[in-house]
Amino acid sequence: MGGLTARTRSRDSGSRALRWAFGVLAATGICLASTPPVPAPAAPGVPTRLSDSGRPGFGLSASTECVFGGGVIKPTPWSLQRILLDQLHAQATGKGVTVAVIDTGVDDSNVQLRGAMAPGGGDFVGSTDGTQDLEGHGTRVAGIIAARPLKGTGFEGLAPDAKILSFRYAGGQDKQGDSRTMSRAISAAVAKGAKIINISSDTANKQDNTELRNAVAAAVRSGALIVAAAGNDGADGTSAKTYPASYPGVLAVAASDRNDERAYFSQAGDFVDVAAPGVDMVSTVPKGGQCTADGTSFAAPYVAGIAALLKEKHPNWTAAQITTRVEETAGRPGRGPNRYIGWGVVDPVAALSDDSTPGNTPQPDPPMAARSGGVVPMSVTMGESETDRQRRVAVYVLGVGLLLVLVIAGSGMALRDWRSKQAAGPGRTGLPGQRTT
Known part of the structure; x- marks a missing residue:
């Protein structure tokens, strides 16, 4: 491949x-x-609430299919080419940090994940320990966070020394999972002491749910940072809330493309906090090998990986402070956030390079001051995209x-x-x- x-x-x-x-x-x-x-x-994906394209290999050329247990992709993915990885990992690699992945399970037979799994995961749609993944979705998510470097491929996780604690809430053979199994998985992750939780899913039809809301609120009160995908129903550009991304205290992540613009499918809304690469995302798949896929599903773990790096470097920072640093160092679309990419497209190196202590919420840039003579400089506008x-x-x-x-x-x-x-x-x-x- x-x-x-x-x-x-x-x-x-x-x-x-x-x-x-x-x-x-x-x-x-x-x-x-x-x-x-x-x-x-490309052929549309099968209906699903996992925040990706819904089918393996989506994002490759039409004649290409994803094969679990196949080969690796040799070049460095574009989402990593935009980062100075050596400079980033000189500051932190995620060592000592565990990220809970609430998804379809994480297959640890992939060599890039074999040493990344933390014990103590769970399964709410089957009887495994969270390390079975029939869909491949959770394995992709985990790889973007913590895949170990491997000779022969340019792909690795943002936090290659972090640990993954897998909770399988969906993707079972007999039980597909719902907001109840997701809520139970969130509570289990908190009980295990997880301080960073990735959720690359949303509820069907953008439905709020009391049980899910309460589980998220309890996790936030415990000090956990929940990073959630914004969803993929944004092709029409209209605003709408998705859950759990819209709940208070959750870091909601939209998907961006190579031009640092919102990916066309990424859900827009005032709840969006930041954006991260979510198009043609290379990652690990079950049984070994790699494939690419599109979706806010893969933008969220990109941000969860940055959060893991910040947690290693600044272990005493709160979830709110980590969130603020991620938002403050993103490439802003203006003085403040917008409903498409929030505070902007994340910049991992900038986030790790600023050692000042952040507040609990980002602040808009101040208005441009008048120059001598009372002339206010004209704001710079981008040309036609x-x-x-x-x-x-x-x-x-x-x-x-x-x-x-x-x-x-x-x-x-x-x-x-x-x-x-x-x-x-x-x-x-x-x-x-x-x-x-």
Whole structure:
């Protein structure tokens, strides 16, 4: 699998707009031979509330499938290329920190996770110790946090010396799991003393749930930092709350792409705290090997890995202080947060490099002060993004296409009338066989 190429999704909604525009033109019978074809979208994932694409290998080229127990991907993933790993790991590696992963289980037969598992996990949909994973989802999540380095691949976890405590709440053969099993898993993680808990799932139909709310509140009171995926229902860009990400005290993570923009599927909302890479994410899979996948499921453990590094370096910091440092050092979209990427896309090296003691909540940047002479500098604005450009091109293509339809239709009617008059001859109407009087 080392030769596999990951499909770029930075075009996201712009590409969909182009596909829609060309689809309309195709329906009207217009063929623009000079226009390059637009790739067909990947097959949608199966319905699930796990905050990923829902199927192994989503994010690879259409002809590629994920094979559990397959090979590794040789190049360093883009999500790690953007980090100076040597500089990061010179400050912390997650040693002595345990992260609870509440998911579909974590398969410890993968060599990159074999030495990463902490004893004491549990299973709320089966009878294992949390180290069976039929779906592969939890194994991916765990790898992004704490996969050990392996010769032959550029992939490793953000906190490669951290330990994973696996609680399987979903993905059983007979019982798929629900908010109740998730709540029980959260309580079990707290009872084991977990101070960082990753949840890469949300409730179906964005439903609040009293039992789940209470379990999360108890975990927050215990001092645990819950990192949760924002969800993948954001293709339309509308705001909505998801749970448990929207509960107070939870660090809600959206997904970003290679351009540090919101991934098109990532749920938007005022509850979003930060964003992290969530497109074409390489990670470990059951039985060995690696695959790629998309989703806020894999953005959340990216942030949980940063939290583990901060916990090692600053063991006395509270959950609120760790959250604040992650938010303060993110690449801000403005003076404060927005509903798409929160306080911005996380920067692991910046988070670890600042040794000042953070507060319990991030603060917006102060307004720009006036320069000498009372002149206030104009705020810097970004130029047209690739997504905006493709949307604009889609509108142009559709407009020109519809104009061509009207011109062709009008010309056809005019030509038909002219031919009818020619056939009728002088003194005749346009109806054959009738003579004027």
